[in-house]
Amino acid sequence: MTDRRGSLELIGPVLALALAGIVGSTGFVDPALENEFKGALVSVAIVVALYVFVGNSGVVSFGHVSFVAVGAFAAGVMTVPVALKPTITPGLFAFLGEHSVGNLASLALAAVLGGLFALVVGIPLMRLSGLAAGIATFAVLGVTYNILNNWEKIGPGPLTLTTIPETTGLLQATIGAIAVVAVAFAYQRSRYGRKLRASREDPAAARAAGIDIHRERLWAFALSGALSGLAGGLLVHLAGTLQARDVYLDLTFLTLAMLVVGGVGSLWGAVVGALAVSALDSFLLRAESGEVGFVDDLLGKPLWGGSRLVGVALFMAVVLVFLPQGLTRGREFHLPRLGRRRAVAQESSA
Amino acid sequence: MTDDVQTLVDAVALGSIYALMAVGIGLVFGVLRLVNFAYGQLIMAGAYALALTNDQPVLLSIALCFAVVLALSLALELAAFRPLRRASPTTMLVATFAISYLLQSIALVKFGAIGKIVVVVPKLSEPVTIGGVHIRWITIMTIIVAVLVFAALMVLLTKTTIGLHMRAASIDPATARLLGVRANAVITAAVLVSGVIAAIVAVILPMAVPERLLVGPDFALRETIIVLVGVVVGGIDRLLSATLGGFTMGVAVGLLSGYLPSSGAWPFTSSVYLDSAVFMLVIIVLLIRPEGLFVRGRHAALERV
Incomplete structure (x- = not known):
């Protein structure tokens, strides 16, 4: 990664996201598709937030959706109109029940809470590595889900939170996703990001060079938690309703698979993975309902019901089995012919 | 007092089921270094085989369950695990997530979200009273079956050539290969033994755990997650500590x-x-003993470069 080429690497992800935002908003496509585009952009935000920790540190976290969940619940609970709170969430703590905030304030709150939660959790957990770290972060997700799903003083408990303002428009989703990508890029090119990447490649050498691995991992974990919280805020304002189940296992698997499908070692991989899986998902969904012309012509009927579920899972399984380094092979975006093709970055197997 | 005994016996029976699953996951991890998240879906497939043959004779139904689980195990080994041999552990784990998700999706599309009832041997669900304690027959059976499986596994691993090869491959795959252990044969054997255990769990689980009376796409998913956590907490590097x-x-x-x-x-x-x-207990144990609760010594803390 030379400096001259360095900043060019941001072009790919930003252009891809801006393109998604523009295409989704104009007459190129059916207006009904707008929600699919928004969903894809929010997925990018979640996956890139996950990448900030997993990609740079090389430690898998199965618990990142906990921070998405905290962000989603904070932004959701705090934007339900005060007048409706006694009926929707009667059990809330008084100060939560009596106040609501605006859209941007709720997103900021989601990011702050996500970051703080990650920081607190990370202080003990970042001492672990390998499978123990993966399982411990998963245990955090288990605790978070269980509490959000039952504790009615901070949210809807086992019920569904409704009447959340649907404020995540296409513009906000695009700006949000680009902002997350920009922060991730700035981090990975900062001295902190580089220290952490060094520890990913060779922990022993990094430690010998004076890098405090625990501290670097903790910073990345907290930053990643804040971005996840923000993404959770975008997610809840997109859906308008929220259940603890929405931000648990399925989202964990889907976002992790998106990251690995794209290539866990690069920011470009995180963006490509999220966009590719989202695009396939939307395409199959519409083909199932007979809205994609050429599929109807080809088969003489809409795609068989259920092909979306199976198709997306099959795509992810096939990519993971046959292209274990992901679609981008862990490389950053580069413009063609601007430089020699570099050798495939060696992925550490740690 | 009798309540305490009852709770304890039920807890030991649940522990036996989880130990069976742990050994199934641990066997494959030993030879492949692969954490198989799709293990629960093998059990799910077996349970569907049982549920769809409720009206058939019990033995036929159970035989079919074994056949389905073993065939699926072999298919997974050939189609997925073999191409993944050289991938990083993370990729392998996420790939088995995707496979698990794929199998769940197939089950959802084919059989629907509503669970199907599994009837194996209804008599086993009846309670028997021993000294004032009510215990269901299946609880006793579960513990006996688990003990028998572990005894058989012990014989297999210590007295047979393939068992010796399996242990050798799990301790040091490279050296084992140099000494003439055929990697693929050992791996296939481990996958099959692990499949047999999955089939046994598929037969026991619907009877032993009341919430698992119905088989749906996410059958045994919760159990798999808890067992995977338990395997790592115990110490995944050794079969005994994992179990x-x-x-x-x-x-x-x-x-x-x-x-x-x-x-x-x-x-x-x-x-x-x-x-x-x-x-929370899991997190605390992992922080105190990251190398595994039942791993002796602290050698595992060393970095493997």
Whole structure:
């Protein structure tokens, strides 16, 4: 990664996201598709937030959706109109029940809470590595889900939170996703990001060079938690309703698979993975309902019901089995012919 | 007092089921270094085989369950695990997530979201009273079956050539290969043995755990997650410590669900917070013994460069 080429690497992800935002908003496509585009952009935000920790540190976290969940619940609970709170969430703590905030304030709150939660959790957990770290972060997700799903003083408990303002428009989703990508890029090119990447490649050498691995991992974990919280805020304002189940296992698997499908070692991989899986998902969904012309012509009927579920899972399984380094092979975006093709970055197997 | 005994026996039975699953996951991890998250879906496939043949003779139904699980195990080994041999452990784990998700999606599309009832041997669900303690026959059977499986596995691993090869490959795959152990044969054997155990669990689970009477796409998913956590908490590098880890999780879940009060408004004060309590214990144990609760010595803490 030379400096001259360095900043060019941001072009790919930003252009891809801006393109998604523009295409989704104009007459190129059916207006009904707008929600699919928004969903894809929010997925990018979640996956890139996950990448900030997993990609740079090389430690898998199965618990990142906990921070998405905290962000989603904070932004959701705090934007339900005060007048409706006694009926929707009667059990809330008084100060939560009596106040609501605006859209941007709720997103900021989601990011702050996500970051703080990650920081607190990370202080003990970042001492672990390998499978123990993966399982411990998963245990955090288990605790978070269980509490959000039952504790009615901070949210809807086992019920569904409704009447959340649907404020995540296409513009906000695009700006949000680009902002997350920009922060991730700035981090990975900062001295902190580089220290952490060094520890990913060779922990022993990094430690010998004076890098405090625990501290670097903790910073990345907290930053990643804040971005996840923000993404959770975008997610809840997109859906308008929220259940603890929405931000648990399925989202964990889907976002992790998106990251690995794209290539866990690069920011470009995180963006490509999220966009590719989202695009396939939307395409199959519409083909199932007979809205994609050429599929109807080809088969003489809409795609068989259920092909979306199976198709997306099959795509992810096939990519993971046959292209274990992901679609981008862990490389950053580069413009063609601007430089020699570099050798495939060696992925550490740690 | 009798209540305590009853809770303890139920907890040990749950621990036995989890220990069986742990050994199935641990066997494959030993030879492949692959954490198979799709293990629960093998059990799910077996349970569907049972549910769809409820009206057939029991033995035929069970035989079909074994056939389905073993065929699926072999298919997974050939189509997925073999191409993944050189991938990083993370990729392998996420790939088995995707496979698990794929199998769940197929089940959802083929059989629907509504569970199908599994009837194997209804008699086994009846209770028997021993000294004032009511215990269901299946609880006793579960413990006996688990003990028998572990005894058979012990014989297989210590007295047969393939068992010796399996142990050699799990301790040091490279050296084992140099000494003439055929990697693929050993791996296939481990996958098949692990499949047999999955089939046994598929037969026991619907009878032993009341919430698993119905088989749906996410059948055994919760169990798989808890067992995977238990395997790592116990120490995944050794079969014995992994199995003890699974057993401990089962006993802990059984005891906590027996003793937590059924209502309470604050987190951790009632049985709806059972999972929180279990996972908090997991986090604490991992922080104290990251190399595994049942691993002797501290050598595992060394970096493997």
